[in-house]
Amino acid sequence: MTDVGQLQRKGRPAEHKVVRCPYCVEKREFKVMEPRDKANGWYMCHKCGHLTMPDNIEFRCSCAKCSGLATQTHLRSR
Ligand SMILES: [Zn+2]
Numbered sequence: 001m002t003d004v005g006q007l008q009r010k011g012r013p014a015e016h017k018v019v020r021c022p023y024c025v026e027k028r029e030f031k032v033m034e035p036r037d038k039a040n041g042w043y044m045c046h047k048c049g050h051l052t053m054p055d056n057i058e059f060r061c062s063c064a065k066c067s068g069l070a071t072q073t074h075l076r077s078r
């Protein structure tokens with residue numbers, strides 16, 4: 001009879017996530033990325049062109065910074 005664990009949080013539906021660009025800093029914070037395609041959950045940084053898709057962990061951005069890192073890290077993938 002104890003309703004411990006109020007697991008059912010009646011929260012609001014997911015509002016805008018704030019997604020920040022890992023490469024750009026603005027006012028001592030990482031730059032907020034703009035939702036680009038809400039249906040697919042794309043976000044884009046207008047400053048460096050970085051793209052991200054928070055719901056898809058396998059998404060790989062192909063901006064200069066990411067691909068630059070990727071070539072360093074994935075020299076020998078396979
Ligand atoms: Zn950026």
Ligand SMILES: [Zn+2]
Nearest residue numbers: 050061063066
């Ligand atoms: Zn990127």
